[in-house]
Amino acid sequence: MTPPAAAPDVAVLFQAVFGAAPQAVACAPGRVEFIGNHTDYNGGAVLGAAIDRHVWVAAAANRSGRMRLHSAAAARPVDLAADPGAPLAGPDAWANYPLAVWRSLAEFGLPRPEGFDLTVVSDLPAGAGLSSSAALELAVALALLRVAGAEPPAPERLAALARHAENVHVGMPCGILDQGTCACGRAGQLVHIDCRGPHFTRVPLPASARLWIFNPRERHSLVDGRYAERRRECEEAARRLGVAALADLTPEAFARRAAGLPAVPARRARHVVEEHARVGAVVAALRRGDLVATGRLLTASHRSSQRLFENSTPLLDALVDRLESRSGVLGARLTGGGFGGAVLALADERFTAAAARALAAEFADRPGGVPEFMPLRAADGAGVVDGAGGGREERR
Numbered sequence: 001m002t003p004p005a006a007a008p009d010v011a012v013l014f015q016a017v018f019g020a021a022p023q024a025v026a027c028a029p030g031r032v033e034f035i036g037n038h039t040d041y042n043g044g045a046v047l048g049a050a051i052d053r054h055v056w057v058a059a060a061a062n063r064s065g066r067m068r069l070h071s072a073a074a075a076r077p078v079d080l081a082a083d084p085g086a087p088l089a090g091p092d093a094w095a096n097y098p099l100a101v102w103r104s105l106a107e108f109g110l111p112r113p114e115g116f117d118l119t120v121v122s123d124l125p126a127g128a129g130l131s132s133s134a135a136l137e138l139a140v141a142l143a144l145l146r147v148a149g150a151e152p153p154a155p156e157r158l159a160a161l162a163r164h165a166e167n168v169h170v171g172m173p174c175g176i177l178d179q180g181t182c183a184c185g186r187a188g189q190l191v192h193i194d195c196r197g198p199h200f201t202r203v204p205l206p207a208s209a210r211l212w213i214f215n216p217r218e219r220h221s222l223v224d225g226r227y228a229e230r231r232r233e234c235e236e237a238a239r240r241l242g243v244a245a246l247a248d249l250t251p252e253a254f255a256r257r258a259a260g261l262p263a264v265p266a267r268r269a270r271h272v273v274e275e276h277a278r279v280g281a282v283v284a285a286l287r288r289g290d291l292v293a294t295g296r297l298l299t300a301s302h303r304s305s306q307r308l309f310e311n312s313t314p315l316l317d318a319l320v321d322r323l324e325s326r327s328g329v330l331g332a333r334l335t336g337g338g339f340g341g342a343v344l345a346l347a348d349e350r351f352t353a354a355a356a357r358a359l360a361a362e363f364a365d366r367p368g369g370v371p372e373f374m375p376l377r378a379a380d381g382a383g384v385v386d387g388a389g390g391g392r393e394e395r396r
């Protein structure tokens with residue numbers, strides 16, 4: 001495999017910043033949530049794809065015992081004599097992710113360098129709901145493990161470590177979707193996660209499928225607060241319904257029991273229960289190569305987010321509305337936590353770059369201006385990048 005193009009850049013940046021070559025370079029992709037919106041922490045299923053946009057991390061041990069963290073996207077480097085213990089704020093907040101991983105390595109009984117230098121380069125838009133934080137966590141974990149002389153863990157364990165870092169040390173109560181997909185992705189395939197295990201399998205994406213992202217660049221403040229609020233609402237609904245997790249219920253069983261629920265938990269629960277069923281229906285449709293049915297289910301997922309889970313925005317809805325009517329677009333939906341972020345469109349070859357540009361131009365007068373848009377491919381998961389000329393290591 002050819003290493004993604006920015007691998008040399010991150011090593012060059014490392015050399016420029018720290019005056020020596022890195023000992024390790026690792027790379028992790030972003031992801032799209034293909035379908036399975038807020039199903040993961042409800043014991044349900046989800047389908048994601050690792051994408052051909054990445055975060056690269058170069059690292060080396062240092063003798064000073066300091067943690068020196070540099071990102072091409074950050075205003076200034078972070079230089080710490082020791083673990084600060086408390087979260088970093090303002091322009092340094094990005095460094096909470098590498099620090100969270102560094103703490104988690106010890107908690108998982110894995111080796112880590114005590115002092116290290118690290119640089120980060122990315123072509124993955126941040127804040128678009130494409131899991132730039134999960135990618136950063138995974139790439140940092142792989143780079144620091146390599147620096148400490150350890151073999152990369154199995155992708156499932158790596159994903160668990162990165163999720164632990166995010167839940168415990170960043171304080172975001174996410175499920176396993178992001179880290180699991182970014183760790184376990186495979187070119188041309190979707191990652192299916194039965195989140196109760198979690199149990200990971202793959203589902204091939206038909207070759208005629210095209211994935212597009214439209215990112216209107218909405219500011220989504222309060223994302224974490226509203227995500228946690230939805231999580232609490234789902235837990236309340238499960239408690240009232242007498243089930244351990246909402247995905248324990250079929251849509252029919254839910255319909256029989258829903259009458260006693262207050263309106264808000266009822267809407268949240270119905271979304272999750274039906275969304276879990278839609279994931280199963282999409283897997284079946286993909287296995288018979290039916291992209292038209294797959295696309296319809298994707299749009300149905302969006303409408304459910306819009307009306308029942310209420311984690312969409314008017315701008316995301318408008319993008320889905322316009323995409324739906326375009327030739328070659330089979331379905332569209334918000335991807336990820338919601339309350340902002342991006343829309344994923346499933347299309348075939350009739351939807352061209354010119355058509356995508358024309359659609360984006362229709363949004364020129366909206367907040368944020370013309371949405372960023374990009375075609376994406378389902379890509380391999382996180383891995384260590386070997387030295388110059390080497391390929392990414394196969395881990396299984």
Ligand code: GLA
Nearest residue numbers: 037038174175176177336337
């Ligand atoms: C975010 C979280 C995931 C998942 C999605 C919604 O991406 O990190 O765990 O809950 O939202 O499906």
